[in-house]
Every structure is written in C-alpha cells, then in structure tokens.
Amino acid sequence: MSITAGIVGASGYGGTELIRLLAGHAQIDLHTIAAHSQAGKPVAALFPNLVDSGTFDAVEPEKLASLDVVFLATPHGPALELGALLYDAGTKVIDLSAAFRLSADDFLQWYKQPHPRSDLAAGDSNANNDVVYGLPELHREAIAHAKLVASPGCYPTATLLGLSPLTGLIQPNTIIVDAKSGTSGAGREPNDGQHFAHVDGNFTAYGAPSHRHTGEIERWLGADVGPISFTPHLLPISRGILVTAYATLRDGVTQADVTDALTDTYRDEPFVHLLAAGTFPHTKAVAGTNACHLSALVDPRTNRVVVTSAIDNLGKGAAGQALQSANIMCGLEETLGLTTIGLYP
Amino acid sequence: MSITAGIVGASGYGGTELIRLLAGHAQIDLHTIAAHSQAGKPVAALFPNLVDSGTFDAVEPEKLASLDVVFLATPHGPALELGALLYDAGTKVIDLSAAFRLSADDFLQWYKQPHPRSDLAAGDSNANNDVVYGLPELHREAIAHAKLVASPGCYPTATLLGLSPLTGLIQPNTIIVDAKSGTSGAGREPNDGQHFAHVDGNFTAYGAPSHRHTGEIERWLGADVGPISFTPHLLPISRGILVTAYATLRDGVTQADVTDALTDTYRDEPFVHLLAAGTFPHTKAVAGTNACHLSALVDPRTNRVVVTSAIDNLGKGAAGQALQSANIMCGLEETLGLTTIGLYP
Amino acid sequence: MSITAGIVGASGYGGTELIRLLAGHAQIDLHTIAAHSQAGKPVAALFPNLVDSGTFDAVEPEKLASLDVVFLATPHGPALELGALLYDAGTKVIDLSAAFRLSADDFLQWYKQPHPRSDLAAGDSNANNDVVYGLPELHREAIAHAKLVASPGCYPTATLLGLSPLTGLIQPNTIIVDAKSGTSGAGREPNDGQHFAHVDGNFTAYGAPSHRHTGEIERWLGADVGPISFTPHLLPISRGILVTAYATLRDGVTQADVTDALTDTYRDEPFVHLLAAGTFPHTKAVAGTNACHLSALVDPRTNRVVVTSAIDNLGKGAAGQALQSANIMCGLEETLGLTTIGLYP
C-alpha cells in the first residue's frame, strides 16, 4: 500500500529533482505534478531527461489536500498560503521554501514581510510542536512526528551540518561562512546573470552581506555564536555547494576535539561522510545525491578551525533532503529513493 | 541467491562506473574490483564519490574464474588474454574493450595486431555461437545464451542504434557520421589533450579518418552500406556522446518510412527513446543513464536523412550496456540497476 | 586625423565585441554606441569588462549619418531600415545582420519577408556595385569600393573560407556541413535554451534542416555545388565555431590538389592559417581573434574531403570581420585593431 504524493512548483529545479527522485522511489506514488505557469505542457518540453512524465498539472488545493504528503517547491509567497491551507486540512506538508523556517520576527527582518502564521513558523517560540525545521541529522525525532516540515535552505544545510557540532568549541562572534553555489540554486527563470555566456568561465560574489540565508543560519546555529559573516558566490557549475567556514577556537581546543565532536554526531548517519583532516570535499562527488561530505581542519598558527562541506544544492540542499524528511514522516526507511554515490566523473 | 561478479580494470572510467552501478544493483554482488596499477589503494582516493568502496584488488585470474560473471574494463591488450582465459574456464565474461568485437581480419586492419583467437572474435565467421557482439536491442537473443560478450564501443553504440533500422532505406556509400564525445571517453590517464585548461572552452576534431571505431561501425551496420566517413570530436563535457549521421535516401523514401522503421524497431525497448522529427536529443538528458535518445529527420531538399543520437558514453556507451548484457546473460530483469532518467540540470 | 564611427545595437554580443575591438584601434574613434533598449545605462552594467565605456546612447539616425562609418549590429529588421537610410545619406555602412546578404528572392525564401530594396541586397543581380558581401579573403577589391557591406554570418564565414577554394574539385550535391557553435552566437537575450544550467555539460543539434544560414552558404558557394545539408549544434562554450564539412571529390582529385587549392588561395592572407592535413583546428586557439584556422583531409577510402574550420563567432564571425572590412573601406591597414593570437589557455 503505497503513499500518495504531490508536488507543487514542479517546473522549478527543486520540483523537477523531486520528480526524478520519486520516479525511483518504491513506496511513494506521485499523483500530481503541479506547476501553475506550465499546466498542460509536457514535462519533457522543459526537462528532456523526464521523457515519460506526462504533462504538468494545474494547482488544485482540494485535490492536493486529499494526498498523503505534498511537497511545496514554490517561492515562499505561494508556499505561505498553500502550506497553511494544507496543514489546516491535515495533509503532511514538506515545504522547500523559506516560508516556515524562521521566527515571525526574523521572517519580517530578512524577507521584509510580516509572517501570517507564527504558529507555523518553525523558528518561532509560538510554533506548534508538529511544525519542524527539517534537518534530519539534527531534528530526526521531531520530524517523525511533524505535520509541516520547513525544509532547510541549501546554504544553511551545508553550513549547519558543518558547524552545529562545533558550536561549543568556538569563540562567539568569529564565524565567517564563505559559500559557493552552482547556478541551479538561482532557479530556472532565465535572466542575464544566469545566461551561459556570462557564467561560463566566470566567478563572482553576490548578495553579501544581506543574503537571506544569513538569518536562517544564525537562527539554527543558536544565539550564542553571534552574528556571522556570510558571502555567497556563483560557481560555473550546474549543481553543488561548497561551504568554507572559519571560526576561532576556544582556548585549548585541538584537532582531536573537533574531529571527535563531528565523529560523535555523524557516526551512524547514512548521508554524512567525514573526510580526514587535510583532505577536502569535492562538490562533484555528491552530484545527484543526498550526501554531505565534511572536513574540519584546525590550524594552530591562527587557532582557527576551517570546515569545508559539500552537498548537491538540489539534493541534500533541496529535493533530496525533503524526500528524506518525507520518508521519516511517513514511517518509511529513511534512505528510500536516495543515493550517496555521486555521478563522477 | 545473488550472482557474484568482478571487475578488472576498475580504476578506469568504465570500471568505476560499473562500481557505481553495481552498488545499486539488488542481485549482483561485487566481490572483486581489480586494478593492476592501483591495487591496495582506496577507491575513494581516485574517485571521491565512492567513499565506501574499500581498496582496489590485485588481478588474480583464478579468483576471477570462480565468479559468476567478470567485467573486463581494461585496454584490449590485457582483455585479449584474460578474456580467453576466463572464457576457457567457463566464466561468463563481458568485455568493454575492442578485443572481441571485430573479425580477426578487421582487428588486424584497425588495431594493427593479429587476433590470437578468431573463435572469440565476435565479428568473425569462425566465432563460437556463445561469443556475441553485445548490443541488446539488436542481439538480445544471442546475448541470453552468450558466454563471452564483446560490449560495443561508445561511438558504435550511438551510431548503430540510429542507423541499423534504416540501412534498407538508404543508398550505399552515402553515410557520414559526425560524432562528438565528452572527455571521459578518452580514459582516465592524464595527458596534455585532456588537461582542463586545454579542453575548457575548446572544441576540436581528432583521429579522422582512421579512428578504430570506423571499422566497428562498418562491420555491424553490414557490408551493403559501403565505407563510411567517421569524424570524432572532443566536447568540453565530462560525459555524453552525440552522433549526427547523414545518409542519402533511396528513391521515394519519406519521413514516414524512416519514422516507421525506427518505431517498429524500438517500440518496446526500455532504453531507447524516439523524439519527434524536428526535435533533437540532448546529451545531458541521458547523463548517468543507460538510455539512448534518437531523432531522425528527412530533408526533402537534399533527399537526406539526418539521424541524431545521444547516449552517456560511460552508460549505454560502456558500463551501463555491459550491465544490461550481464542482466540478460544471468537471467535477471534486463533493467535492474539501470536508469533512464538523466541527471538534469 | 582619425575616422569617426558609430555602433547601433551596441548592447548585443556583436556590438559589445566591436566596442572592445575599437577601444584598441589607433585610427577609428568611436563616437556613438547606440542601443535602443539600454540608452542611458552604463555599458559596464551589462558588460563588466568595459568599465570605462560610459553609457549607451539612443539611436539618432541624423547623428549617425554624420559619421564616417556605422556598424549595424541589430537584428535584420531594424538593419533593413537603418542601413538603407544611411546608405542613401552616403554614410559607409557595415551591417552584421542578414539584411543585405542574400538576393531578394532568397531573402523571401529564408527570412519569410519581402526585401524592400533589391538594389541593396548584395546577393541580388540588381544590387548596386557598392553593395558587397563582406568576406575580405574572397571580395577584397569590391569591399575597398563599397558603401554598404553585408558582413557574413558566422557559420557561412567558417564554411565559405573552408569550401570556396575547393568547389571546382568536388562533385555536385555532396556537400554536408556539420557545424558547432558557442552560445554567444544565439545572442544576449536570456532564454531557457541559453540558461547556464541547461547548456553546461550538454550538447545538442538545433534548427536543421532549415537554418537560415543554409541559404547564405549556398548563395555564396555558387549554384554549381547544389543544395547542402547544414546542421548546426550548440556547444557548451561561450565563443567559437567549428565547421566540419564533407564533400565527395571529383575523379582523380588528391590530397595534394586540395592542399594546393587552399594554399594558393590563402598564402598571403593575414587571418587564415592552414594546418597540415591530419591536424585539426581548435576553437580556443582563435578565441578573441579575427583568425580562421583551416584543415583539409582527403580520405581515399571514401573519396571524400573533410574540411574543418575554426573561428571565433564574435571575431571573424562577426565584429572582427566587420572591422576588417571597415579598415579596407576606409583605406586603413587591414589588420589594425585585430589580432590572430587567441586567448589560450
């Protein structure tokens, strides 16, 4: 008896990656692939890899509410509305946007609009118990009982997996996150900045110092570490994020302490792989997967730790992690439909 | 009760893709990943995606002979020797090199060395019945009873899938095959021509008019079509082949005739997808898969058909097709461990 | 005393490449860089390499008519109108679009609209003597006395330079042109097909068999060679075209005949470089230049010649060639402001 699922915003990169993953999932049946702007068009006209996926559906809230689980892969605007509607209807929701990740106050600060439902804002003290920030490695238990999962952003996922186990070892106000992402993180909408001839052979920073993921990282790392510097950059690759994070260590903290903290946290995690200190993760090694490759290196000369963390921004950074949460919420094997072996070379 | 398998030449790109595919195969257990030059080294030191694959094994013929099936992913030199040894021992062999694809005469012509075993040369009139050129869409029955499969080259696979159904419709001596391949087709060995700084932003032809795959295509298209012009080119992508083939049509042949011939051949094939005439396949749509996307377009102005055909050179062009044949030889579901949905974008 | 020049359509890739080239030209002063849609915006906002180029100008025909020479880098629609206006005013015009390249009949056939001025259609028997198809290597004398130069398309340039010297050696109705272009050939306008995430790692054919450059190639190769098959492809590079052209040789024609024909034609040409038969041109070797690298190889097995030809589609295929013609028209050193050494690696 399989689980029925739907995707809204299926014509974006997060949505199409969910179509790809669910096509190989043994226990979830994809009933609806809704895309407001593309309804009626063949999926393969936009995504030539998905040749047997039929046409995009219209967004029909009542039909969606009748499914077991709905993935929202829209921008946060539509997600705020549809997520609330489905949650109130009792449908399990996994939202890939920022709509439900922060507190209402933080949402106002970083997204410049009031949050309509602080009870559904996972980062808010008023949030319902079944509204959860969906980073399974840190919040697995809560996800298992969640009705609404706010699936983390791509940069926060890579950053939090790297830094969360180390917050007790580092000095406040010293975290710097230098992040690099492939272009699919910017979405499917064509624009000058994503045009091949501009990105190819090019590299640039953007969005600093007020990129919205800054607030999400700070919220979920915890208040004790202080404000962080966060600078995203655009890589000339389609998929992949590498985060290089720096922090000054508390007195006496050694490489062994850092390694132990990470090992203890991730020993049994199926999707997190620790590399030996001094080796560094490759984005391509996790292309197409739900894996995160992590490395942490202590430099005694500067008393800093350098954490490097690689994910596929569409995998562990979006669709993969959303599916991982769906598996947990639905009582399925957590790894179903997900891989850890990247398409390399 | 699973099937035991080994890979020889596992540190090359064909070999490592087999490791990746077999890691997701439910009924074949990979017992040996042998690589002469890398024995004892961690697989992940060469291929950072394969973090849980242990170390490369030495090549031990007796141990290999005890397995159910062995994939040879070495150059044709070692394959000639090891393939014969394993065949004689009764082990099922799938060879990804050119060692057993041609007739002995053609092998001498194109590879400049005598073939030691014409009984094992799949293209030879002396070949044993259980020695088969392994293009499943054309030779499925023979593969099911084969002991030694000569798995086709990457360019021949893309070309033969496109042209074989059309040989009766085209005039002799008119076939031109303009082929373009990603760099992984040239193997893992570093050299000037494969250096990133030389390939990036670059495109060039190479190897014409005497590329060895010319003979393989001619052998398996059949003598009636005459000699072909074959020009390979190097694409600045890691994976993927696109073949653009031209031929002059016999009098009166129409688009409908061409489309029918292809549709009839591939209607039930799980890995071949026909695109409507006037649309064209994308290499990236088949990245990481065992699929072939095909399109054939008749131009009445020139009375030619233009066939475009896309595969992943490491998938349907190497490891994927080898696994497809292994599934057939071992009586398994033909599609096990293989996908048709490319990693896109 | 320098020559005054203007560019219309300066915000497209052809236009911006002209800005770049003219910034290094000792004897042409760029007075106007007009771009209808971008007037008033800083050039560097679109093209971060052009940091000292001020803002885009509006299109003011009277002001343009007062200049010595005007480059039209707009689509053919606006060029038809503005080119006629400036020609009638006595201003030297070099048009980079297709507006004036064909005969009026061919223009109707391939561009689906009547040509308003057959006297300005360079390919028409009614064309004025000072209206010239601007391929300097073949029409240098005429360009020197031209008032309106129809600068060739990128694909025709690469194809004609390769095949024109050989038309007497090949059999009619046997020419096949398989062409591959970087994405800048498709223009600056963002769209799905040019999005980085779609082009990166991808390769596909498009536009066959009715790409408009087919007619241009046929017109300027000459009627005797018959209709050609022309298939363009999109390369995942920003700049560069490689054309691979095939033709069956007349009886008895040898490699020496082919080599001689090319050598005789190009011996003294500053921008055409012949490679030895069996070596092949690299697009990256001509990146940023006005050069064409050419190679012709005879295959006795098939009795065909394979000609490979590489240019920078924005250089010799657009802005570079336009400037070369401008130099000739203005009585300047033909090579001024142009280079032959590509940016490699």
Place this chain on the structure above:
Amino acid sequence: MSITAGIVGASGYGGTELIRLLAGHAQIDLHTIAAHSQAGKPVAALFPNLVDSGTFDAVEPEKLASLDVVFLATPHGPALELGALLYDAGTKVIDLSAAFRLSADDFLQWYKQPHPRSDLAAGDSNANNDVVYGLPELHREAIAHAKLVASPGCYPTATLLGLSPLTGLIQPNTIIVDAKSGTSGAGREPNDGQHFAHVDGNFTAYGAPSHRHTGEIERWLGADVGPISFTPHLLPISRGILVTAYATLRDGVTQADVTDALTDTYRDEPFVHLLAAGTFPHTKAVAGTNACHLSALVDPRTNRVVVTSAIDNLGKGAAGQALQSANIMCGLEETLGLTTIGLYP
C-alpha cells in the same frame, strides 16, 4: 631602437602568456623563447594559438646574459640559479617564481630549503637595493631602479592589492583570505587533479592551511596584521582568481573610511578598478588583461570589511604584471602591450 628580451620556461602557462603579450608589444623584441624540455619543438604543437612563433629554444645562459631583459618563468629551483647568474652578469631579470620573493628565513620555512643568496631575497633585510618585490602599484619607484624583480604570486597579488591600503583600519589577527583560482594556476603538467573530467562541474579546497602563498602574503602585508588564514580553492575555469578577504575593523571605522583608503591609493592606477560597494568583481571581466577589479564592503552587523578582488592569474597574477615591471624597468610606457578590457563574454 627596441629592447631585446628572452623567456626561460616558455612552455609553461606563464611563459606562453608572455609570448602572447610580447607578440603585441611595440618596443620589446623577443629573441629567445627557451624551454629546457621542449627545445626544438614547434611552439604551436603545445599552444595552437601561437601559430607563428617558431620553435622552443634551448636554455643558453650566455646568450640570455647578452639580452636586455630576461623573464624567468621556471619553477623556483632553476630560477634561483639562473636568476643569480643573470643578475651577477648585469642582465635585468624578472622572475615569476617564488625564488626571490621572501626573506631567506621565510623561504626556508615555507619552501623547505635554505636560500642560497639572501642578498637576492627581496623580502630579506639583507637584500640589495636593486632587488625588488614587483608589485608596481605599491613599489613602482623601486622597480624603476631594480635589476632583479621578484614578481608576486597570483594569490598574493590579488590579496595585497585588496588589503594593503586597509591595514591601518583593521584589527590584528582577524584576516581571513578565502581564495579561488582557475586551473591554469596549477601549471601545464598533466595530472589527475587537472584532468578535465575531474575538474569540470567540480569545486574543492586544497592546500590549506600551509599553502606557500600564505607566507608571501604575510610578508608583504606587514607584520602588524598577524598571521592570516588562507584557503585556496580550485575553480572549474581556465583563468581567473577571485579573492574574498575578511577582516574585523578597528573601532569607528566606516564604509567611507574604507572606500577613501582604496580610492586614495588607486585613483591614478591604470590597472586597478574600484567597484562601488555592494557590487562585486567578475573574474571573466579581466580575462586576458593586466587589470584588477576591487570591491570593499563594510558590514556594520559584524563590524567586518569584505574585500573581493579579481585578476587573471596569468595576467596581473603572472605574465602581465611581469611585463608591467619590465616596462617600468626599461623606461617604457608602463601600459605598453597590456590591456584592461577582458575577453567577455
């Protein structure tokens, strides 16, 4: 009356870029292009853009000593020897390696070998007055009188141009330099890590925390700023470096202070271009040039400045800067043979 020049190590990427630049230089004649391992081979066999550059010469010290100026583009080992020989002979030398950049002590620490000539170690207190670290924007006067110029490393160039004007405004021990380079920085020698199939679509850190450029940056930033964290990364582009540097500001320092410091330093510099705070440099905008694009942004939330700096690692980071110094040393116009407009797109 032109200046005679030679290049040693001409077959590496720095050397070949010098050949390209000097081909367009009006007043320097390149007499010798020496490459130990390639002597007698055509330059175009390695670099297809340099079709008219003859063959590589052998390294003949006496012949080199008779030239006006010699560029050493070898590794630091040969440069130590040849640089000393030519300096002693009175020939002007510009060395692109690390042989003469540091103090003898620092050289021992970072390069693990004793420095044979502390009088020729530009960073040493014993260095002769005519031995100079060749960053023209900071040491123009000294370069004008130099006999031996130690041309800066690529990462140090981008970093020092960004941070040097700000050292008085920032707190000690707070500098973090996150640097990203194209692959040509790793040299022409083929190896696994530079293979196209490994670099394409990939991104990774390497070499931290002991990359040798760390010491060079610290030496030339000055002791007061304390040890820095330096993490280089490998970009999937051929050319280009982007450095993102972070530092905590002294109390009360504002965006205006930072902007003023940079503007004052670079107002009249032909090769340094300041971008407005909040915009960020693109590596591709400086491809093929000697330019540096710089941006500095103050984040009041964290009290840090983020400096981003882009150069072409083979241009301002190697051959371009070496030529800039040569122009200064030889009393020529400083910008001769150099451009500021990158090849974009």
